[in-house]
Structures are given as C-alpha cells and as structure tokens.
Amino acid sequence: MQSRAREFPLRARQALDDQSLRQALAKAQDGFVGKRQTAIDAFPQFEALRDRGTAIKDHTLAYLDVYLEQFERAVQDAGGQVHWAESAEDAQDIVSDICRQAGASRVTKAKTMAGEEVGLNEALETAGFEAVETDLGEYIIQLAKEPPSHIIAPAVHKTRQQISDLFNTHHHGGRLQSALREVPELVDEARQRLREKFLTADVGITGANFLVAESGSIALVTNEGNADLTHTLPRVHIAIAGIEKLVPTLDDAACMLRLLARSATGQDTSTYTTFVTGPKRASDPDGPEAFHIVLLDNGRSRMLGNRYREMLRCIRCGACMNHCPVYGAVGGHAYGWVYPGPMGSVLTPLFTGLDGSRDLPNACTLNGRCQTVCPVRIPLPELLRDLRRQQFERGLAARRTRWGLAAWGLIARRPRLYHLLARLGVAVLGRLGKRKGAFRRLPLAAGWTASRDMPAPQGTTFQQLWKQRQKDAQS
Amino acid sequence: MSSARERILGKVRRGLGVPASRGPAAAHAAREQAYAAAASPRQPWDGDSVDRFCQRFEAWAGTWQRVPDASAIPAAVQPLLAEGDALAVAAHPLLQQLDWPQDLAREHRHPADCQLAVSVADAAIAETGTLVLCSGPQSPTTLELLPETHVVVLRTETILPDMEAVWRHLQPDPAFPARSINAISGPSRTADVEQTIQLGAHGPRRLHVLLLAPDPAP
C-alpha cells in the first residue's frame, strides 16, 4: 500500500475536528486499556511472562536463518509449498499467480496486516479477482474503501450509524425501509452476506500470528472464526506472514499466545486459536487441496543488522496504540499507512523511507507508556528518538526545527549566556504578562499557543531559585 | 541464478553477521540456555482441572452439562434440536454406535445445511476453558464452524492444565499435527461494532459441552 504518511499534519488536524471520530476513539481506548489491566492484574507473573516472550523473540531473531529453513522443511514435509517474497510486489505476484493457476474468481480473506502492508486487495482486484474481507471490521472498512485504523480493531472509528448506512448502500442499494439499528442486527446481516462468500470462495487468504519452526504450523487467532472458515472451505489456502513471525516450538507459541491475547484485547485467550499445518490429508473430509505460505521480507532482514532488530519482536498486539495519547487524539488514518500508533511511527519510516514519513517519529510526546505496556519490551520511545536523530543528521528535519535546535545548542553550551538570557526572558515576560497572568499568543511559539495559553512566568528563574535555596540552607 | 530464497537468507545472515553453516543443534542449545530450561508462567488457579475448565468455559458464554455415560448423549442433544432441524454427527466411534433420534442419513447433508453438529473433543485446556479438536475423518472442522449450535463431547480425563500439556498429549499420535488443530473457547463472537460483544459472528451461536466421566474400571 502506498504510504501517505507525508500528509500527517493535515490528516491529524482533520481528525481533531471530527467529533464522532474522537468519541469513538476515546471509548475504544478506555475499553482496551481497562480490559488489559484487569487481565494483567489477574496474572501474577505477567512481568516474567513478558521477559520470556522477549527472550523467545530475541532468540528466534538471532537464529532466524536456521528457523526459517527448519520451518520451510516442516511445511514441505506436511505437503505445503513455501514462497519467498523480497518485496511487496513479489508478494503480490506470488499470490496473484497462485490464484490464477487455481482458476479462481472469488477470494476470501481473513485479516492480515502483512497483506495490508503489501497492498494485496488492490493487487487482487487489478488481477481480476473478487477479494472479500471476512473479519467484520475489515469487511466494514472494505465497503467504506478505507484502510484499517487500528491493527486489532480495524473499524474502531466507525459508529453504528455509519455501519448501518454502509450496509444499506452496499447490500440493499439504499432501499432498506427500516434501517438496521442494533448491534445484533448488523452482525447478523454481515453473517448472512459473508456466509455465502465463504461457501463459494475458490481461494482463502489468511495471515499468521506465529509460524512454528518445529512443526511447520501457522497459528491464527480470531474471535469470529472467520480465519477458520477462510482456510477450511476453499480449494486453496494461502497464508502470508513476515519472516519475523517465527517461534521455535509449539510450546513457545503457547507462551506467546498468553501475552498476545492479554495485551491485545484483555482476554486470556482468543475464541479461536488454530494451528494449521499443510493442506488436507488423504483421509480428511474437509480442508484445502493446496497450502501455500508466502514468507515476506520487505525490509525486515535489513533491520536485523542494526538496533531496529528489537522492533522485529513486535507481535502486533496494538497495546502501544491503545495507550498512546497521540493515537487517541488523531486515530489510525492520520498515520497514513497500515501500521499506526507508536509501532507504526517506527515501522513506517523503516519500511517506506524516512523522507516520506518525517512527521511520524516526531508525533510523540515521549511519555513512554507504549514501552511500559509492550508485551515484548520494545523500547519504542528510544527507537523513535533514534529516528529523529537520523532525520536530523540527514538534514530531513524541518528547517525551523534545525535552526531552533542550532540556536538552542549555541546558547545551552554557554552557561553564563544561558542564565543571562533566561533571566532576561523571565523578567520581560513576567512584566508583560502580569496583568492577565497568561499569554494567548506569543511570537515564535504560535504552534504552542494555538491550542492553549502560555502562563506568564512568576518571580525568578529556576537557577536563581536554586542558588537562593542553597544560600538559605547554609545560613 | 540466485533465488529469492537464497537472497533473503543471505540478507538475514549478513544482518546477523553469521555463517551459513549454523544448524538446528546450535539453535537448540542456545534456546535451552536462553529460556527453555524453565516452563512458561501460566495463570494459577485453585481447585481441580475439571472445575477450572467449566468455570472458564462458562465465562466464554459456553454451556455444559454432565452425562452419566455415552448412551445418554442422544437424549442430551435432543432438547437442543428445534422442529425440522438437521443434525450432523461426526464419524467418531464414540458417537457412531449410539441411537440417534433421527436417521443418520442426515449426516450426508453438507454441514452448512445442518443446524446442529455433534463432535468429540481431543482434549481441553483448563487454564483458559478451551476445547481442542483436531481435524480428521473423525472430526471435520466444518462441523465446528457452520451449524448454529455445536455440541462437543468432552471426556473429563482429557482436560489438561495448559496448552503445553495438550501438545504432550497429542504428540504421540502419528498423524500429529493434524491439518487444523482448533482451540475453541466459547461461541464465535465479534466486538467490531462499537466494541460491543456480540455472539454468533460467523461460527456457532451456541457451544454446549457434554462432560463424560471415564468408564468405571470393569
């Protein structure tokens, strides 16, 4: 998918003006945060679980070549086929070719972030296939022709009314007499529509939450069961996953699943957790005749050699965005690509280039909550700071930022000058703002004062206060 | 000609700064050293596995009842069938020998045209209240997904503490791993409309367990 991260400031501003979006986001964030906390409070050894999850991913990444080969062998032993995709285009071509060879016309899809990353839906449609998303959230945004705004809850920004309108337009040509209002009605409507698609699809495409090296299995988690209908009913099953999705053993997958469910939705397990290994066996009454797995690199191997390797531990749980004040204010679409929130602000520049997404690493208050909740202890704020440093070094930071920082550096390195200017500033601003106690507008700080008042300084500078205190303490 | 496979593996090795000669043995040893010597932390609970399973399973909106022996299964299923419902019974030896209320010819219908299906679980997980069913001739996956109601016979001795124990239990089977190992915790659900949980998203709306105690020793 094409990145529109360049438009972050514009889209963020639009999002801030959208009342229904802000309400939906606030409600969703509260829900996710509260449920996660309850689940973790009930799990006394959660910190030890995080340590273990981190160790599992670190170990797997350190031996990724070995585990990739082991996984490949195991898939082949089970009768499946392994495809390697270096880029998004490779992945598109591989999947389209398989569909073509299968003589497919209709393709069902279960939510896959790797699929979103490579723009699979567009590619399939261009190649002449009907691609139907089956996760209810994904289905809704597919009707709305929008990208997902959250990696776990793709339609989190849509209200019931909006969904009802979409169904009316797309299912009934806008002719529905009494609109669908209640949640059960809406879910039922989607169930009936999608049931028919499931039963008539030729190819089913899923992602994979984990790839298990020892058995060649892929682990899939859903609450709806749509991934299982997608991989069981059609003639061909294609799974697509990043190469970092590996874990060594089924036991390791069990541990990671404990972390994933709690961090993502506050459940202790998802409703459906499925391990798929190869195609239908000779004696099986159901299942696909062919199983394909597409292993996607698309920039991941590059991250192994530097400090961004830590980002490859990510299990796509969404906890970091659920706890991010910036995401909570602007929502997922502002980020302009498939991965929003803190993890997206790291991944988008790494996958699509730093120039096109220069605002993302800066759209962060560095409050650190994301790192505190990340199940695999990814130091997201540090990685974001590192990206800012890179931007600065490569001259990608905005001119005003560069000049501002240079000026500040000049002064900060000269303590005497710094103190003098601070004293001067405090005195002048203090005098000017005395009457009202705050400034509505300040030159050079319009960005800051646009949405809040700047309190006028009272008294002296910190340095002066400190000196005074020490003097008082001595006497 | 170097293939995409070779190129990706090459990039991975260059990134890691390792030679191509490392094998599974080295990875295995490193894994033991890193974390595998100890077991994963899991959710603690009081009481026995069967009670824990039932309590968690209820929390997922699943229902259950005990049946005294296998012959009582059809009578337990009967009240769940509405007038005109078609029944699909998995070709499992435990179920095939029973006296079903309708003739088993109905089993030949496509599961999509049946309102109720009966299967036998291969295991269950007490930690999370999860049924485990392995696809195969005795347990078609479609039966777990398409009918509105799914009834699962669960032998209490196959309720194990956690997923790791389930792997130990299933691994000796030469067919392991089955094409699809399905771990199911309650009826299908979604929270995609305004974060409101709604049952019956795509799969069954109702999931009912018949708990079967082991046969008394002869």
Ligand code: SF4
């Ligand atoms: S960065 Fe951490 S918290 Fe964010 S999605 Fe990935 S694993 Fe979850």
